[in-house]
Amino acid sequence: MGDFEAALRLILTQDAELLEIVFTSLEISLSAVILAALIAVPLGGIIGMAEFRGKRLLEQFLSSLMALPTVVVGLLLYGLLSRHGPLGEWELLYTPAAVILGQAVLVLPLIVHLVSSAVQSADPRLGPTLESLGAGFFQKLKGFLAETRTGCAVAIATGFSRAIGEVGVAMMVGGNIQGLTRTMTTAIALETGKGEFERGLALGLILLGMAFLVNWVIAWLKRAA
Amino acid sequence: MSSLYALHRVVQRYDGRTVLEIPELFLHRGALTVLLGGNGSGKSTLLRLLAVLERPSAGEIWFDGVLLRRADRKLRRRIGYVMQQPYLLQGSALDNVMLGLKFQGIRRAQRRALALMAFEEVGFTADPRQSVAKLSGGQRQLVALARTLVLKPEVILLDEPFNHLDLHACKSLAQLFVRLRRQGVSLVISGHADLEFLPADERLLLANGRIDLGQRGTKAVRLDRR
Numbered sequence: 001m002g003d004f005e006a007a008l009r010l011i012l013t014q015d016a017e018l019l020e021i022v023f024t025s026l027e028i029s030l031s032a033v034i035l036a037a038l039i040a041v042p043l044g045g046i047i048g049m050a051e052f053r054g055k056r057l058l059e060q061f062l063s064s065l066m067a068l069p070t071v072v073v074g075l076l077l078y079g080l081l082s083r084h085g086p087l088g089e090w091e092l093l094y095t096p097a098a099v100i101l102g103q104a105v106l107v108l109p110l111i112v113h114l115v116s117s118a119v120q121s122a123d124p125r126l127g128p129t130l131e132s133l134g135a136g137f138f139q140k141l142k143g144f145l146a147e148t149r150t151g152c153a154v155a156i157a158t159g160f161s162r163a164i165g166e167v168g169v170a171m172m173v174g175g176n177i178q179g180l181t182r183t184m185t186t187a188i189a190l191e192t193g194k195g196e197f198e199r200g201l202a203l204g205l206i207l208l209g210m211a212f213l214v215n216w217v218i219a220w221l222k223r224a225a
Numbered sequence: 226m227s228s229l230y231a232l233h234r235v236v237q238r239y240d241g242r243t244v245l246e247i248p249e250l251f252l253h254r255g256a257l258t259v260l261l262g263g264n265g266s267g268k269s270t271l272l273r274l275l276a277v278l279e280r281p282s283a284g285e286i287w288f289d290g291v292l293l294r295r296a297d298r299k300l301r302r303r304i305g306y307v308m309q310q311p312y313l314l315q316g317s318a319l320d321n322v323m324l325g326l327k328f329q330g331i332r333r334a335q336r337r338a339l340a341l342m343a344f345e346e347v348g349f350t351a352d353p354r355q356s357v358a359k360l361s362g363g364q365r366q367l368v369a370l371a372r373t374l375v376l377k378p379e380v381i382l383l384d385e386p387f388n389h390l391d392l393h394a395c396k397s398l399a400q401l402f403v404r405l406r407r408q409g410v411s412l413v414i415s416g417h418a419d420l421e422f423l424p425a426d427e428r429l430l431l432a433n434g435r436i437d438l439g440q441r442g443t444k445a446v447r448l449d450r451r
Binding site: 123125126128129131132133134135136139143146147 | 273276278298301302304305306308310311312314315324325328329372373376
């Protein structure tokens with residue numbers, strides 16, 4: 001009970017270190033989701049909209065990538081970004097950019113899959129309607145994404161939820177550097193290891209609050225649709 | 226009248242089942258053609274083929290001397306299509322009617338002016354700025370028609386356009402079709418066997434995916450002589 005009270009006190013007194021970690025986490029995960037969404041939303045829209053050979057196989061592949069363990073992504077990215085790796089020259093390892101890149105890679109298939117599903121669940125008359133009005137390929141894509149915007153928003157929110165809660169990528173390519181790459185999840189692991197249970201608990205409570213908030217937004221979007 | 230559409234040995238199959246089989250058919254430019262038939266007779270399939278929204282399983286469809294394979298945007302702009310239960314995109318009735326013009330890159334002020342004229346032409350009297358979610362079935366049909374008309378296509382394909390309309394609206398729509406025909410627009414209108422109020426140039430009866438040649442044009446001749 002004492003740890004819980006201390007954790008609450010840290011949150012209510014807006015402890016500077018705690019806030020720094022929360023804001024670093026938000027900055028990294030929001031950047032990662034924006035980066036991933038810029039690629040994943042149109043890509044998911046195209047996959048959902050177009051009919052092509054191997055579409056089902058591609059969807060199954062994307063679906064399996066959704067369950068990709070975060071440490072595997074972290075490991076692969078570490079291999080690419082480490083000094084002797086193919087992208088070692090970029091010197092991104094242990095920087096926020098590396099974590100952003102890693103989280104973007106992690107949530108990209110998730111957003112692609114969910115956007116593709118949303119587009120495929122659109123009214124079957126939508127495509128013929130847009131075509132008969134003379135829409136070109138990208139106008140049609142825009143039309144599909146606009147009509148399924150709630151589903152796309154749910155996909156992005158789900159992506160954010162996965163990014164903010166992951167620990168493997170942030171730990172492996174971020175290095176848990178205070179004020180730079182220390183996210184809520186890596187800080188929880190560190191603080192708990194150090195025996196600073198109340199700090200870990202405070203961050204856990206904030207993370208839980210965010211998860212509830214994102215889920216509430218997703219549920220609200222689904223209801224609105 | 227010259228031929229706008231020419232169909233040769235057209236067959237359409239879904240999952241191996243033949244739903245349409247037309248050995249030969251010519252649809253004339255500037256004509257009002259009525260396509261009659263019951264449910265599942267193949268009317269909607271034929272209209273979708275003419276609208277280049279589907280490709281036939283076999284055979285050839287020619288439009289104005291061009292073999293239809295894949296419709297490019299230029300060709301699509303010449304063919305208007307209003308489906309049986311039109312899909313209206315989220316937003317207002319005005320947004321829907323302006324959409325095709327937006328695809329053509331026309332400026333907003335001009336889009337708006339053209340859309341309002343199209344609303345007037347089809348007899349849509351409700352506020353065009355209201356959400357499509359609030360429109361009745363008949364109003365939705367009129368919005369879909371205005372959305373097509375505003376693009377000034379050469380041919381308009383209408384799949385059972387009178388379905389959701391009351392008698393008064395049916396009459397005004399029929400008058401609109403006659404007006405369009407006079408302006409040189411070709412029309413292909415499908416319906417059940419109750420479109421005798423339409424002064425068609427040709428009536429085609431479809432049954433089980435085939436055109437009943439015995440019925441072709443007979444009623445049209447009678448109507449034209451009235």
